[in-house]
Amino acid sequence: MHAAGRSTRAWAGFALPGVGWLVALFVVPVYAVVAVAFGRIDPLLRTPIPVWNPLEWDTAAMGDVLDRLVGGDLGTVFLRTFWFVGLARVGCIVIGYPVAYYAARKASRSRGVLLAALVLPFWISYLMRMLAWTNLLEPDGYVNDVLQWLHLMDTPRNWLDGDWPAVVIGLVYGYVPFFILPLYSSLERIDGRLIEAGRDLGASAAQTFRRVTLPLSVPGLMAASVITVLPMFGDYYTNTYLTSGSPRVEMIGNQIEFYLRRSSQPQVGASLVLVLMAVLLVLMIYYLVTIVRQQREAAR
Amino acid sequence: MNRPTPRRWRRTGAAPGLATVTWLYIIWSLAPVLVAVRISFNSGKSRSTFQSPSTRWYWGDPTSSVWHDDTLHTAMGNTLKLAALCMLIAVPLGVAMAIGLQRWRGRLATASNGLMLVPIVTPELVFGVALFIVFTQVYTGLPGGLFTQLLGHVTFTMSFVVVIIRGRLAAIGDQYEQAARDLGATRLQAIRLVLLPMLGPAIFASLMVTFATSVDDFVISSFLSTGEATETVPIKIYSGARAGSTPALNALATVMLVVTLTAIGLAGLVLRRMRRQGAGDAGLASLTA
Numbered sequence: 001m002h003a004a005g006r007s008t009r010a011w012a013g014f015a016l017p018g019v020g021w022l023v024a025l026f027v028v029p030v031y032a033v034v035a036v037a038f039g040r041i042d043p044l045l046r047t048p049i050p051v052w053n054p055l056e057w058d059t060a061a062m063g064d065v066l067d068r069l070v071g072g073d074l075g076t077v078f079l080r081t082f083w084f085v086g087l088a089r090v091g092c093i094v095i096g097y098p099v100a101y102y103a104a105r106k107a108s109r110s111r112g113v114l115l116a117a118l119v120l121p122f123w124i125s126y127l128m129r130m131l132a133w134t135n136l137l138e139p140d141g142y143v144n145d146v147l148q149w150l151h152l153m154d155t156p157r158n159w160l161d162g163d164w165p166a167v168v169i170g171l172v173y174g175y176v177p178f179f180i181l182p183l184y185s186s187l188e189r190i191d192g193r194l195i196e197a198g199r200d201l202g203a204s205a206a207q208t209f210r211r212v213t214l215p216l217s218v219p220g221l222m223a224a225s226v227i228t229v230l231p232m233f234g235d236y237y238t239n240t241y242l243t244s245g246s247p248r249v250e251m252i253g254n255q256i257e258f259y260l261r262r263s264s265q266p267q268v269g270a271s272l273v274l275v276l277m278a279v280l281l282v283l284m285i286y287y288l289v290t291i292v293r294q295q296r297e298a299a300r
Numbered sequence: 301m302n303r304p305t306p307r308r309w310r311r312t313g314a315a316p317g318l319a320t321v322t323w324l325y326i327i328w329s330l331a332p333v334l335v336a337v338r339i340s341f342n343s344g345k346s347r348s349t350f351q352s353p354s355t356r357w358y359w360g361d362p363t364s365s366v367w368h369d370d371t372l373h374t375a376m377g378n379t380l381k382l383a384a385l386c387m388l389i390a391v392p393l394g395v396a397m398a399i400g401l402q403r404w405r406g407r408l409a410t411a412s413n414g415l416m417l418v419p420i421v422t423p424e425l426v427f428g429v430a431l432f433i434v435f436t437q438v439y440t441g442l443p444g445g446l447f448t449q450l451l452g453h454v455t456f457t458m459s460f461v462v463v464i465i466r467g468r469l470a471a472i473g474d475q476y477e478q479a480a481r482d483l484g485a486t487r488l489q490a491i492r493l494v495l496l497p498m499l500g501p502a503i504f505a506s507l508m509v510t511f512a513t514s515v516d517d518f519v520i521s522s523f524l525s526t527g528e529a530t531e532t533v534p535i536k537i538y539s540g541a542r543a544g545s546t547p548a549l550n551a552l553a554t555v556m557l558v559v560t561l562t563a564i565g566l567a568g569l570v571l572r573r574m575r576r577q578g579a580g581d582a583g584l585a586s587l588t589a
Binding site: 025227 | 322325326328329339346347349401402405408409412414426433438454467470471512516549564
């Protein structure tokens with residue numbers, strides 16, 4: 001008993017530096033956001049004064065933010081964020097599912113090249129990929145050239161003028177590689193014998209897909225969605241970059257960035273972060289539970 | 301891993317259509333990048349139409365080429381410095397934490413494991429904001445800029461390391477270490493002589509992922525940047541879009557791309573060698589799992 005106690009303490013020692021780091025640079029910072037959201041503002045310098053004691057919290061900023069969320073201007077921005085993220089998720093599924101499915105069922109020999117091509121965007125800087133899109137979408141860029149050559153359009157169009165399609169396409173383009181990889185690894189684990197059984201029992205290919213493969217891929221689909229949707233909700237650079245900061249496509253991340261860095265009301269930005277985290281909490285917990293479950297299964 | 305490898309799925313008639321979609325996707329995902337690389341060799345100022353090939357934006361232009369523009373190679377130096385230091389700090393911390401969390405039992409251990417996982421699901425924006433606030437309001441004594449950016453990058457990447465290493469640890473099991481202990485090794489010797497070599501590929505994969513994540517990071521670096529001297533390549537690309545910039549930006553991005561892909565390619569070769577030497581499958585898969 002005594003030896004076991006000593007042993008577990010030794011292992012705790014291994015984990016301690018990392019845990020300490022996360023407490024100092026993750027837990028404390030997140031609590032600092034709370035303390036600023038419910039804190040005060042220095043009347044002269046307009047800098048935030050964090051209030052650490054919950055009993056002394058000032059809820060005025062949060063109340064104001066919640067007012068503006070329900071039917072106000074922030075509500076519009078939030079709704080638009082949901083729309084963009086939702087559409088981008090649909091785009092990710094429409095493009096990513098067939099690709100992940102094909103990669104998962106391709107014979108192992110020729111799969112190497114395919115996988116390398118699918119992983120490649122992961123190693124290319126996100127903003128470089130966005131830079132590439134702005135090059136293509138400019139009025140004299142290749143997208144217009146191709147569309148005019150195909151006679152789909154007579155006059156070149158400025159795709160970067162702040163319309164939502166550029167943003168949604170940009171989001172899909174940016175995040176779909178991160179969607180495909182986890183989906184692939186879950187599809188790849190589906191036991192091929194189950195699919196063969198479906199076929200052997202007389203189902204057509206389409207029926208087998210619908211009744212066997214698709215249900216089995218739901219957990220992978222969920223995990224891939226969550227892991228791409230979460231960062232999309234905090235994205236403020238894709239839309240800004242692709243529309244030169246058009247207010248018509250502003251997402252909630254833009255408001256947060258604005259209030260924290262370029263306004264004298266940082267407590268509003270901090271409150272918005274808390275609202276965003278509250279909205280995302282269900283997704284975050286869902287993903288955490290799946291990771292913990294995987295850890296348990298691996299340990300077994 | 302010990303799970304039974306599933307038999308390959310039976311091929312059906314739907315495959316050709318899927319193959320087309322897949323290869324179209326791959327072209328769509330990579331072609332824009334190739335176009336951007338091509339534009340970096342443009343002789344003119346346009347970032348959208350290619351005039352004639354030149355290396356003007358790499359070194360030809362006396363003021364705004366990557367070679368001559370100080371702000372551009374400062375950004376590149378900062379990015380690489382951050383990535384290198386981030387690897388050196390996040391990976392050892394993460395490996396130790398993974399080994400500890402794998403065996404440490406009790407309520408505190410469960411809580412620590414949960415805490416370690418939360419950063420993975422936290423949007424980068426929340427990281428950026430939280431670190432921005434904590435460094436301006438609480439840890440005010442720290443030198444701003446590269447130092448705080450480094451602390452941010454390490455915090456952001458460490459949990460990925462832990463997850464990769466833990467995946468591998470679970471596959472290894474504890475019988476090898478136990479055998480070493482039975483043969484008279486101390487706990488530390490068993491870890492150093494048996495466990496760490498077996499973790500080699502996973503540690504290597506962690507280094508690659510940490511490097512790529514740090515090089516790619518925009519939000520945290522941007523929130524913690526204190527001015528031109530602490531800008532990174534992603535910040536430069538981002539702010540360049542508004543300022544009616546030149547293909548020098550494409551050249552900068554291309555140089556970074558070449559550096560990253562070379563590093564990853566070399567690392568991949570080493571990883572393959574390590575695996576062939578019987579270390580088994582490494583943790584890259586566990587990242588995507």
